[in-house]
Amino acid sequence: MRFKLLGATAMAVLLASGSAFAAQTTITVWSWNVAASALKSTLEGFNKKYPDIKVDVQDIGNPQVFDKMLAACAAGGDGLPDIMSIENHKAEIFWNRFPDCLTDLTKLGYTDEIKKKFPDFKRTELEVGDAAYAMPWDSGPVAMFYRRDFYEKAGIDPTTIKTWDDFIAAGKKVSAANPGVVMSQADFNGDSEWFRMLSNEQGCGYFATDGQSITIAQPACVSALDKVKAMKDAGTLTAANWDEKIQSNTAGKVATQMYGGWYDGTIRSTSPDLSGKWGVYLMPSMTADGQHAANLGGSSLAISNSSKNKDAAWKFLEYTLGTNEGQVTMLKSFGLVPSLLSAVDDPFVNQPLPYYKDQKIWVDILGTLPKIHPGQGTQYWGDADPIFRAVQTKYLAGGYPDAKTALDDAAKQIASATGLPIAQ
Numbered sequence: 001m002r003f004k005l006l007g008a009t010a011m012a013v014l015l016a017s018g019s020a021f022a023a024q025t026t027i028t029v030w031s032w033n034v035a036a037s038a039l040k041s042t043l044e045g046f047n048k049k050y051p052d053i054k055v056d057v058q059d060i061g062n063p064q065v066f067d068k069m070l071a072a073c074a075a076g077g078d079g080l081p082d083i084m085s086i087e088n089h090k091a092e093i094f095w096n097r098f099p100d101c102l103t104d105l106t107k108l109g110y111t112d113e114i115k116k117k118f119p120d121f122k123r124t125e126l127e128v129g130d131a132a133y134a135m136p137w138d139s140g141p142v143a144m145f146y147r148r149d150f151y152e153k154a155g156i157d158p159t160t161i162k163t164w165d166d167f168i169a170a171g172k173k174v175s176a177a178n179p180g181v182v183m184s185q186a187d188f189n190g191d192s193e194w195f196r197m198l199s200n201e202q203g204c205g206y207f208a209t210d211g212q213s214i215t216i217a218q219p220a221c222v223s224a225l226d227k228v229k230a231m232k233d234a235g236t237l238t239a240a241n242w243d244e245k246i247q248s249n250t251a252g253k254v255a256t257q258m259y260g261g262w263y264d265g266t267i268r269s270t271s272p273d274l275s276g277k278w279g280v281y282l283m284p285s286m287t288a289d290g291q292h293a294a295n296l297g298g299s300s301l302a303i304s305n306s307s308k309n310k311d312a313a314w315k316f317l318e319y320t321l322g323t324n325e326g327q328v329t330m331l332k333s334f335g336l337v338p339s340l341l342s343a344v345d346d347p348f349v350n351q352p353l354p355y356y357k358d359q360k361i362w363v364d365i366l367g368t369l370p371k372i373h374p375g376q377g378t379q380y381w382g383d384a385d386p387i388f389r390a391v392q393t394k395y396l397a398g399g400y401p402d403a404k405t406a407l408d409d410a411a412k413q414i415a416s417a418t419g420l421p422i423a424q
Contacts (some may be wrong), residue, residue, distance in 0.1 A: 140260025140297030265335025
């Protein structure tokens with residue numbers, strides 16, 4: 001009788017903690033770099049609620065997660081961990097090529113009510129019909145990170161920069177008032193970042209939102225590429241890769257960097273001595289009353305179909321991604337921008353941040369989440385992006401008469417590589 005009472009007491013403790021898993025339950029997570037560190041930062045809070053679930057977060061590198069997932073899915077799921085990090089734009093590769101490799105989260109408790117806690121643009125690439133193969137994690141709402149001192153010396157109020165033409169005009173003044181300083185930088189050869197941000201802002205992308213046709217040559221995308229070239233030709237944008245941008249930030253050679261909100265962590269960690277000199281404003285648009293929101297980057301978490309601990313894995317996703325506590329912990333510790341819409345109401349989000357001269361940057365950045373247009377990566381993103389980058393390089397060097405001709409060529413090449421039709 002005594003043993004039965006002890007068993008009942010133990011069960012009561014488990015139920016009180018919200019957890020009723022075997023004490024030895026261990027789940028393994030594959031992730032990379034800062035993302036892995038951010039997941040680890042949630043474990044203290046998670047284990048207060050689920051003390052009997054051990055979470056082993058393994059940092060195995062970004063390319064390695066993708067490559068190992070592809071190989072394991074091709075082998076029927078053998079060798080996969082319980083949970084994997086997936087970049088959104090690569091996500092559809094897995095459920096298109098290996099539909100049985102990952103778990104439909106709706107079978108574990110990912111209800112419509114929970115889905116609605118995330119913006120549409122984060123869910124588009126993760127769901128097929130009623131099925132959901134991953135849960136939104138961090139996002140990349142675009143913002144302009146700028147040097148207050150350089151703008152002030154040029155007499156520029158960033159709140160007056162409403163259009164990209166305003167940005168070009170402001171850039172000329174900033175460079176004139178601050179010799180040796182460029183307005184902004186773009187990786188013209190190694191990345192498609194600026195085109196993707198401007199085209200997403202205008203509701204366009206490589207593919208249609210249903211993933212069934214190629215839309216890169218549509219008018220909104222043409223306008224985006226045309227504007228990128230206009231900024232390059234005006235000297236507003238100069239060429240620089242990732243490392244060169246960081247060097248320019250630290251050396252005080254650039255006035256503005258446009259990236260997803262996650263760039264906050266990069267600036268603060270690589271330029272700590274510039275506290276108080278940086279600020280943030282919303283991205284300009286084609287017209288003053290146009291869209292001032294876009295997304296660049298962001299990931300999700302998926303559960304393998306081969307996992308023997310699916311219920312425990314789901315509890316980790318539910319806490320880490322589906323609660324303000326989990327999401328904001330990662331924002332505080334490593335600058336991962338929440339996708340959870342309710343995070344904007346968290347007290348931390350509304351705090352003034354000393355590094356940005358007490359600006360409440362997360363209020364503005366997270367406030368754009370509901371406005372961002374959905375984009376479709378499709379299983380062919382890896383084919384389309386290199387094609388576009390080559391076309392962009394040729395166009396910016398004068399190899400095409402105009403942006404429309406350049407993107408028509410890109411569309412034809414993508415159609416040849418993927419078999420998808422070009423939208424008319």
